[in-house]
Structure formats: structure tokens, C-alpha cells
Amino acid sequence: MRAVYLVKNGKADQAFEIRETENPQVGALEIRIKVEAFGLNFADVMARLGMYPDAPEKPGILGYDVIGHVDALGPDVSSELKEGDRVIALTRFGGYAEYVSTDFRGVVPIGDHVGAAKGTALATQGGTAYYMAREMVNIYTGDHVLVHAAAGGVGSLLCQMAKANGAVVYGTAGSDKKLEYLSSIGVHHPINYRTDDFAKVIQKHIDQTESNGLDVIFDPIGGNSVRKGFKLLGSGGRLVLFGASSMTSAKNVFSKLNVARGFGIYHPVSLISPSKALIGVNMLRIADHRPDTLHRVMLGTVDLFNKEVIKPLSGGEYPVEELNLAHAALENRQTMGKIAIRW
Ligand SMILES: NC(=O)c1ccc[n+]([C@@H]2O[C@H](COP(=O)([O-])OP(=O)(O)OC[C@H]3O[C@@H](n4cnc5c(N)ncnc54)[C@H](OP(=O)(O)O)[C@@H]3O)[C@@H](O)[C@H]2O)c1
Numbered sequence: 001m002r003a004v005y006l007v008k009n010g011k012a013d014q015a016f017e018i019r020e021t022e023n024p025q026v027g028a029l030e031i032r033i034k035v036e037a038f039g040l041n042f043a044d045v046m047a048r049l050g051m052y053p054d055a056p057e058k059p060g061i062l063g064y065d066v067i068g069h070v071d072a073l074g075p076d077v078s079s080e081l082k083e084g085d086r087v088i089a090l091t092r093f094g095g096y097a098e099y100v101s102t103d104f105r106g107v108v109p110i111g112d113h114v115g116a117a118k119g120t121a122l123a124t125q126g127g128t129a130y131y132m133a134r135e136m137v138n139i140y141t142g143d144h145v146l147v148h149a150a151a152g153g154v155g156s157l158l159c160q161m162a163k164a165n166g167a168v169v170y171g172t173a174g175s176d177k178k179l180e181y182l183s184s185i186g187v188h189h190p191i192n193y194r195t196d197d198f199a200k201v202i203q204k205h206i207d208q209t210e211s212n213g214l215d216v217i218f219d220p221i222g223g224n225s226v227r228k229g230f231k232l233l234g235s236g237g238r239l240v241l242f243g244a245s246s247m248t249s250a251k252n253v254f255s256k257l258n259v260a261r262g263f264g265i266y267h268p269v270s271l272i273s274p275s276k277a278l279i280g281v282n283m284l285r286i287a288d289h290r291p292d293t294l295h296r297v298m299l300g301t302v303d304l305f306n307k308e309v310i311k312p313l314s315g316g317e318y319p320v321e322e323l324n325l326a327h328a329a330l331e332n333r334q335t336m337g338k339i340a341i342r343w
Helices: 042-048 116-136 153-164 176-184 198-209 224-232 245-249 253-262 283-289 291-306 320-331
Strands: 002-006 016-020 030-039 065-073 086-090 099-103 107-109 144-147 168-173 189-192 214-219 233-241 277-280 314-319 338-342
Touching: 002 320, 016 320, 030 086, 030 116, 042 245, 042 320, 065 116, 086 099, 086 116, 086 291, 107 291, 116 153, 116 283, 116 291, 116 314, 116 338, 144 153, 144 198, 153 168, 153 214, 168 176, 168 198, 176 189, 189 198, 198 224, 214 224, 224 233, 224 253, 245 253, 283 291, 314 320, 320 338
Parallel strands: 144 168, 144 214, 168 189, 214 233, 233 277, 314 338
Antiparallel strands: 002 016, 030 065, 030 099, 030 338, 065 086, 086 107
16 A cells, blocks of 8 residues: 655655555454545644654654545454445544554544545544533533634634534634634634734623633643633633644744743642633543543534534645645644545
8 A cells, every 4th residue: 555654854845755565454453444535633743843742753654534434344343334334533643544444443434425624524623622522521501612723623613512502602713714714603702813812802801791701711722822711711610721733833942941831830729719620632542541432422523513513624635645735734824624635
């Protein structure tokens, strides 16, 4: 089979090589998938830049999610899936390939009509959003919820899930086009963080409405935005941290230290008195140590999609030869929604 290897950290046009390699074996609890397309994730950009500790060693095959057809099932797999079924899957790397094997609990059926970008978005971005918004926190009618990178893959689905639960949604994004999209999906308060300080905008709202503060924040940015967010939380508020994309803009060790300092320091006691919670989420750890949770989350995500509660945004499909262009676009914040790469 062919696979795309990450051979070098750095710029997208020098980082990848398509190579011939053996098809992956099928482990006892694994399903092997013939891949139609694989999805891109922001973590892939961080891996390419050498900023992702969990990434496979070079030369290695990245890739968290694929859409394709079941090719083979391991002997201990207990699943209704059979050879030829169309599926989406969360892969523990190895997704940038024509075939990939992955734990059967990360594989769920998907309809033939579902496009590659939307399908792969359901696996990683959808699963992550569902786990955070449906399992790690509860969102109730009237709750005030802030979503950062709201026009992105995970962010847009978080907005939709929060809205479906009746929340008042604030979403930050970095361009007018992204803000227009946020309005189109019903985000009540789209905020362009490049022109407005999100914390000031929201604080003004809190003051004007004499509300308790934010109930839930979803933050993949890290650094300063966490410290600012923590202050905006009301009693009972929860801040869910699931990334540190601001690290990618920090070009030297001093700016990295600045980002790290920006998070703030929280003694556990400082959470008790104001009754606030900080929650960290890493879906790799969930996939590794709670495969049954992952399975429940993926089935729940596809169910929300089938019921049209969530509509993942397609950021387009690129042929594998243009992977470098797609990677650079994701790194440079030019994308909206999920990008899929077709074989
Ligand atoms: N913890 C987990 O298990 C998990 C799982 C999946 C994803 N994630 C994290 O969730 C976030 C979203 O992932 P995604 O794949 O759905 O990507 P995405 O949101 O579609 O793309 C990233 C977006 O983040 C925003 N951004 C803010 N600061 C940035 C920076 N310094 N550099 C680049 N982009 C920046 C940009 O939007 P604006 O133009 O609006 O700023 C950009 O378009 C990422 O941080 C990712 O690492 C975490």
C-alpha cells in the first residue's frame, strides 16, 4: 500500500513523502479499513512542527481519522460490522495510508451519502466535542457557554451541541468570514478576537445582564485565554481545556514560556471557594484507556448527526498530492471546518 510518512519537522512542503509499505496486520481486537480518505487535525500540524509529544517517531505515519470500508476483522472483535461496510474510524495514528488497522471500538458505521470531510469530522472533532459537551459537562437551557476557535472543526460542533441544549452561545474566531458562519449556525454572540478583547465583550454582557458569569468555556487555545476565561466563570462554572494552539505561534523559548505562564497557576483551594472547575481532555488517553467510552461517544456523535442536531462543516477535500497545501492552510488559520485528503 501507499502511505504518507512524516520525514522531517518543519514546513509542510518538505515534511512528507509518499512511500510504498506493507499493509498493516490486523490485531485480535482490530478492524482493518481500506481508506477512501483521511482527515486532517490541528494536532497533525503540531506533530509536523515537532510540538506534539504523542506523535509517532519519524519516519512515521500520522492520522487520527479515516473514512472507508471494512477490509478485515480480528478474531476477538465483537461487532456487527462486516467486510465491505462503510465506516468512519478514530485511528491511533496510521491514518495517512491506504489501509489502517484500529481498535474495533473506534470504528462505527456511516451512510454511503456522507462526504469524506463530514465523515472524518464526526470521528475526531465530533467525538471530542461530544465527549466534552455531553460527558464531561452538562449544558442546560439558559446556560452561558463560550467556545473558542468556534468556526473550527471541534468548535463549530461544540456551538451546535450547546445550542441544541438551549444555551446562550459566545464564539470567538479570527475573521469576518468566520463570524458570518457563526451567525449562520445561530451563535448568539460571535466575537472577532482580532478586533475585540473577548473578555471585555463578555464581561460587559455579564455586567449588563447582571448574570452570574459564564457556565462553561471550551478552550483549545491555552495561555492567556485560559486565565481570562477563568475570571469570566461564574459560581459553578467549568473551563474545559483541550489544546494549546497558541503554542504554535510562539517561535522561541521565551515566547513559549510566556504562553505557559499565561495559563495562570491554580491551587486546588482556589477552585473550592468560588466553586469553579478546570477539566482537561485528551481523546488519545480516552481511546487508549477507555475504549468502551470512546465507542459510546462515537455512536452518540453519529446519532446526533443522523438526527441533524449537528452538521459538521466541510473545509473541502484535497487529493493526496496536495496534502502539503492543506496542511499549510490549516496551520495558517485559513480553513473553516474539516479537511479530508483523498487517495
Ligand atoms: N484534546 C483533544 O483530544 C483534542 C482533539 C481534537 C482537537 N483538539 C484541539 O482542538 C483544536 C481545534 O482542532 P481542529 O482540528 O478542529 O482545528 P480547527 O479548529 O479547525 O483549526 C484550528 C483553528 O484554531 C484557531 N487558532 C487559534 N489560535 C491559533 C494559532 N495560534 N494557530 C493556529 N490556529 C489557531 C484558528 O481559528 P481562528 O482563525 O478563528 O483563530 C484555526 O482555524 C486544536 O487546538 C486541537 O489541537 C484537541
